[in-house]
Amino acid sequence: xxxxxxxxxxxxxxxxxxxxxxxxxxxxxxxxxxxxxxxxxxxxxxxxxxxxxxxxxxxxxxxxxxxxxxxxxxxxxxxxxxxxxxxxxxxxxxxxxxxxxxxxxxxxxxxxxxxxxxxxxxxxxxxxxxxxxxxxxxxxxxxxxxxxxxxxxxxxxxxxxxxxxxxxxxxxxxxxxxxxxxxxxxxxxxxxxxxxxxxxxxxxxxxxxxxxxxxxxxxxxxxxxxxxxxxxxxxxxxxxxxxxxxxxxxxxxxxxxxxxxxxxxxxxxxxxxxxxxxxxxxxxxxxxxxxxxxxxxxxxxxxxxxxxxxxxxxxxxxxxxxxxxxxxxxxxxxxxxxxxxxxxxxxxxxxxxxxxxxxxxxxxxxxxxxxxxxxxxxxxxxxxxxxxxxxxxxxxxxxxxxxxxxxxxxxxxxxxxxxxxxxxxxxxxxxxxxxxxxxxxxxxxxxxxxxxxxxxxxxxxxxxxxxxxxxxxxxxxxxxxxxxx
Numbered sequence: 001x002x003x004x005x006x007x008x009x010x011x012x013x014x015x016x017x018x019x020x021x022x023x024x025x026x027x028x029x030x031x032x033x034x035x036x037x038x039x040x041x042x043x044x045x046x047x048x049x050x051x052x053x054x055x056x057x058x059x060x061x062x063x064x065x066x067x068x069x070x071x072x073x074x075x076x077x078x079x080x081x082x083x084x085x086x087x088x089x090x091x092x093x094x095x096x097x098x099x100x101x102x103x104x105x106x107x108x109x110x111x112x113x114x115x116x117x118x119x120x121x122x123x124x125x126x127x128x129x130x131x132x133x134x135x136x137x138x139x140x141x142x143x144x145x146x147x148x149x150x151x152x153x154x155x156x157x158x159x160x161x162x163x164x165x166x167x168x169x170x171x172x173x174x175x176x177x178x179x180x181x182x183x184x185x186x187x188x189x190x191x192x193x194x195x196x197x198x199x200x201x202x203x204x205x206x207x208x209x210x211x212x213x214x215x216x217x218x219x220x221x222x223x224x225x226x227x228x229x230x231x232x233x234x235x236x237x238x239x240x241x242x243x244x245x246x247x248x249x250x251x252x253x254x255x256x257x258x259x260x261x262x263x264x265x266x267x268x269x270x271x272x273x274x275x276x277x278x279x280x281x282x283x284x285x286x287x288x289x290x291x292x293x294x295x296x297x298x299x300x301x302x303x304x305x306x307x308x309x310x311x312x313x314x315x316x317x318x319x320x321x322x323x324x325x326x327x328x329x330x331x332x333x334x335x336x337x338x339x340x341x342x343x344x345x346x347x348x349x350x351x352x353x354x355x356x357x358x359x360x361x362x363x364x365x366x367x368x369x370x371x372x373x374x375x376x377x378x379x380x381x382x383x384x385x386x387x388x389x390x391x392x393x394x395x396x397x398x399x400x401x402x403x404x405x406x407x408x409x410x411x412x413x414x415x416x417x418x419x420x421x422x423x424x425x426x427x428x429x430x431x432x433x434x435x436x437x438x439x440x441x442x443x444x445x446x447x448x449x450x451x452x453x454x455x456x457x458x459x460x461x462x463x464x465x466x467x468x469x470x471x472x473x474x475x476x477x478x479x480x481x482x483x484x485x
Contacts, residue, residue, distance in 0.1 A: 143424045
């Protein structure tokens with residue numbers, strides 16, 4: 001015989017059930033529950049569409065579990081920054097041997113010495129230029145790769161190649177691959193955040209943080225201290241009404257999902273709406289920098305009224321640190337915007353020294369402060385910081401100009417933080433800094449190394465698209481073990 005449920009017992013049972021659900025959620029967040037397989041037999045992530053960002057273990061023990069990428073758009077000259085070439089100084093003003101070279105934008109002029117003085121830094125004695133004095137102080141903690149090559153000498157495709165492993169559009173970005181594989185440590189914030197330069201988006205825009213053919217949930221969320229996530233706040237609706245509407249919508253969604261349990265797209269859509277609702281509470285708090293002490297703002301240059309672009313980039317750097325502290329998996333910081341004759345990014349064709357003075361003043365102090373701050377807080381123990389650019393520059397000036405043309409045949413990027421061997425330099429270019437000649441490393445190797453530090457095998461992290469098993473490193477890529485601890 002069925003007994004009627006009394007009001008008091010119903011409320012008691014409901015409270016117990018809700019408490020159990022809350023406990024299960026907390027245990028799952030701390031990975032204390034028996035979990036379903038995170039990878040199939042081939043190493044491909046197994047993702048629940050209803051919980052796309054739940055933390056997933058890596059292929060093997062990881063040195064890092066979070067990443068900050070500082071992407072300098074426009075192709076920073078390695079010859080003005082990290083790649084010291086005494087022979088280029090000696091042959092300044094002389095013609096290039098072998099006749100007139102024609103490069104991306106026309107004929108070559110004479111060889112040109114670095115436009116900044118190089119000095120030895122730190123205990124390692126690494127030669128770094130005066131262009132970036134704050135970052136130069138950190139060379140003892142950095143692993144440089146001086147022999148990188150790209151498959152394109154055009155900014156858009158080269159940005160694609162650096163960010164997605166192919167010059168073509170429509171492929172997943174590095175951050176999308178990482179969040180697809182590992183999920184996130186914070187279910188109230190995006191797993192992957194992209195912060196465009198305060199002056200604008202990079203040349204290839206959202207391709208740099210797009211999901212390509214991966215599920216849309218894994219695309220980067222563009223935001224910054226200047227412009228937090230758009231359309232996040234309900235307009236013209238009270239907090240109480242908004243909460244009531246979301247609660248009702250959640251109940252309706254859950255009922256609809258029970259009726260269609262095998263509809264992965266429906267589950268993913270509901271999950272995205274739920275994340276948006278949670279972000280309404282979490283994002284305003286994390287983007288509010290008023291709680292940062294004055295000395296922190298000053299150390300980053302965020303209080304610099306004389307250089308608004310530096311102050312805005314500095315605030316992005318502080319926000320990146322706060323994101324990492326809060327468990328965001330992947331943060332991509334852009335320094336430099338779109339094509340502008342080098343005025344808004346590092347594309348120094350005609351007025352390299354004049355433009356680099358401005359860009360360096362925006363990048364240097366905030367980026368160095370970010371790394372120092374993260375190190376002081378212990379964040380570098382499990383966070384990888386990457387500095388990169390899409391290609392390098394030629395050792396000669398363009399004919400009739402005071403700038404350098406595009407050079408995909410030899411350039412420098414670097415890493416610091418978790419799992420990275422400090423104070424080392426790997427590979428080299430020729431005596432003029434034009435072509436990689438020792439330990440030549442295509443950008444596939446650089447991305448393979450980033451994945452390796454996150455405990456991911458770049459050959460096993462795959463996704464079948466149009467019948468092809470795709471991966472970030474295509475069918476190439478080798479981990480640069482020489483720069484790892």
